[in-house]
Amino acid sequence: MKIGTIDLGERPLFLAPMEDVTDIGFRKMCKRFGAAMVYTEFVSADAVIRSIKSTLSKIVIDDSERPVGIQIYGRDVASMVEAAKIVEQVKPDVIDINFGCPVKKVANKGAGSGMLKNIPLLLEITREVVKAVNTPVTVKTRLGWDNDNLIITDLAEQLQDCGIQALTIHGRTRSQMYTGEADWTLIGEVKNNPRIHIPIIGNGDVTSIEQAHEKFDRYGVDAVMIGRATFGCPWLFNQGEKQLTLDDKIDILEEMLRINVERIDEYRGILHTRRHLAASPIFKGIPDFKQTRISMLRATKMEELLAILEDCREKLRK
Structure with a gap:
């Protein structure tokens, strides 16, 4: 085409x-x-x-x-x-x-x-x-x-x-x-x-x-x-043969956050990215994810949001 x-x-x-x-x-x-x-x-x-x-x-x-x-x-x-x-x-x-x-x-x-x-x-x-x-x-x-x-x-x-x-x-x-x-x-x-x-x-x-x-x-x-x-x-x-793991997907979301903060600014980069994080289906397996989702949507600093994502990674590994 x-x-x-x-x-x-x-x-x-x-x-x-x-x-x-x-x-x-x-x-x-x-x-x-x-x-x-x-x-x-x-x-x-x-x-x-x-x-x-x-x-x-x-x-x-x-x-x-x-x-x-x-x-x-x-x-x-x-x-x-x-x-x-x-x-x-x-x-x-x-x-x-x-x-x-x-x-x-x-x-x-x-x-x-x-x-x-x-x-x-x-x-x-x-x-x-x-x-x-x-x-x-x-x-x-x-x-x-x-x-x-x-x-x-x-x-x-x-x-x-x-x-x-x-x-x-x-x-x-x-x-x-x-x-x-x-x-x-x-x-x-x-x-x-x-x-x-x-x-x-x-x-x-x-x-x-x-x-x-x-x-x-x-x-x-x-x-x-x-x-x-x-x-x-x-x-x-993704139409490739490689199946992405949950770790891979969290890495991708973290990279999106870093790109947006670098290319836009911290406030608006976080504003854009946290919408994706809160909507992503990969976190559905986390018990009581509603509270974590609220924390994601309230985060205003990149370090804070990265810490929440790393906490999600640990919970999903259990």
Whole structure:
């Protein structure tokens, strides 16, 4: 599979862009274990234009994580075009436009999946961003606003006509948020539409390599994007023969922490990493883990968090 000139190999797995999740340490670990493409946290076009420091820090990328995409969202043509031009200076491999985020603070302002209620504007933004940059432009969206407006089959053709070089489809409507089950049948219809020639990336409810392969087999998608199942599990992408031990996995989480503290700062590096630690399923075998989880979420110093992890390691060995 290729996006532009970027060769992503056969049946590639992508890490979804997720706010407060896909920080640089996590991305580098996912890349190490087999993610073919990773994305930064998505960023607001308005915040990029205003040079908000916390936003610009989210789009710092490292050559070791390439190919890497930066995803932007906004609600008007001018700001999206200007943000795309600014983001291009960071030299991402792909600029992705978010027309899929369902959260109220984004969608209710007309951005993200809110754009699914204004298709003419959605298409105009896409056309103008494509024209404004030389970097490949891709789009991530949903099936439609609700079950009465499942527009993705027509929308995919319209987006392709705007010049995008790949399309990611999350198999839910905006009204579903993250509830219910992702419906891949319409994703498959888009992929099997003879008029579609750009890569189609499927997303939604994939929690293992085995499930990803089933989606490739059943729906013929070009790539599978994995999101929430990766929380605290960057090794989810591991397709190698080597089985990771619990010790290996704790080492990986500790390395993520060190990378984030070094590349961001201690406070925010810990803030990002402790979310992964608290969500990681590897600690489920610890008796009364709830108290340990609370300690993880309250930790403010790297040494404190490392000590908690080492304590978990000892408990898991028993």
